[in-house]
Amino acid sequence: MNIAFSPCPNDTFVFHAWTHGLIPGAPELNVTYADIDITNNWAAKSEGPEVMKISYAALPWLLSDYKLLPCGGALGRGCGPLVLTGSSRGETSNPSSLAGKRVAVPSERSTAYLLFRLWAARNVPGGIGEIVVMPFHEIMPAVRDGHIDAGLVIHEARFTYPSYGLSMLIDLGSWWESDTGxxxxxxxxxxxxxxxxxAIAGWIRASVDYAWTHPEASQSYIMTHAQELSPDVAEAHIDLYVNAFTADLGEDGYAAITALLGRAAEEGLVPGFDLSLLR
Incomplete structure (x- = not known):
């Protein structure tokens, strides 16, 4: 079976057992490690492998061909994307400073992007000037070096942005949680x-359970694919993004997905779709 997910620690932690043949009855996996912007576009064109990790924001384009699985993904609290600026530009606490500015984002079909646009619609008078899509690992250097006015960052950037001399303008996760609960x-x-x-969901749950039961087993695999991270940062990444929602979305998980995509559709950020297809 063909599968694509990112080389980030949370994904390699979740899928370690299955990719290494440790789940009884599960088929052998042919893994492609790909940035989420790549998988989002593969899925939208129906060109991707049988199983993929994508952003929830990409779902409206592909639900006719793909089904959302109730496990293996990333939801949570205190783990949202951040908007960063250069600390020396006096923009560290005033959202209106982004009006007319250039902002880098990792994908236009990402949850981070939807949260940013929903927040900016309420908090940035006059709107953002230009959205520039770039790989997420290039965003912080671009902001630091003044090529971009602000950057929308995800993943381990939550832990590493101070080392680039950057400041957080807004934690979009905290904003979303405060606004919706x-x-x-x-x-x-x-x-x-x-x-x-x-069956696929069952194999993924078994892989998650194995990861939690044998956390040391996946360490070498995780670090092989996250060589730019220290072991401490990789561990913090896993602790933040692999949680109860990874084992099962539950009612709160489905409610969060419905709220995000419903609001985004109302704002014209994603195409309208039948929300019942999420289950």
């Missing part, structure tokens, strides 16, 4: 509807 829907696991999606 719901967790933040970040990364989803999807599978082709033509497959036995219930």
């Amino acid at each position: 719901l967790p933040i829907p970040l990364g989803a696991i999807i599978a082709k509807r033509s497959l036995d999606t219930a």
Whole structure:
């Protein structure tokens, strides 16, 4: 079976057991490690592998071909994307400073982007000037070096941005949680509807359970794919993004996804779709 997910520690932690043949009855995996912006576009064109990690924000484009699985993804609290600016520019606490400015984002089909646009619509008079899409690992250097006015960052950037001399303008996760009371829907696991999606979800849950039961087993695999991170940062990344929602979305998880995509559709940020397809 073909699968694509990112080389980030949370994904390699979750899928370590399955990729290493440790889940009884699960098929062998052919893994492609890809940035989420790549998988988002693969899925939208129906060109991707049978199972993929994508952003929840990409779901409206692909639910006719792929089914959202109830496990393996990333939702949570206190783990949202950040908007960063250069600390020397006097922009560290005033959202209106982004009016007319250039802001780098990791993808236009990402939860981070939807949260940013929903927040900016309420807090940036006159609107953002230009959205520039770039790989997430290039965003902080671009802000630091003055090529971009602000950057929307995800993943381990939550822990490393001070080392670039940057300041946080807004934690969009905290804003979302305060506004809705719901967790933040970040990364989803999807599978082709033509497959036995219930079986695939079972294998993923078994891989998650194995990871939690044997956390030391995946360390070498994780660090091989996250060589730019220290072991402490990788561990913090896993602790933040792998949680109860990874094992099962539950009612709060589905409510969060519905709220995010429903609001985004109302704002014209994603195409309208049948929300019942989320289950």
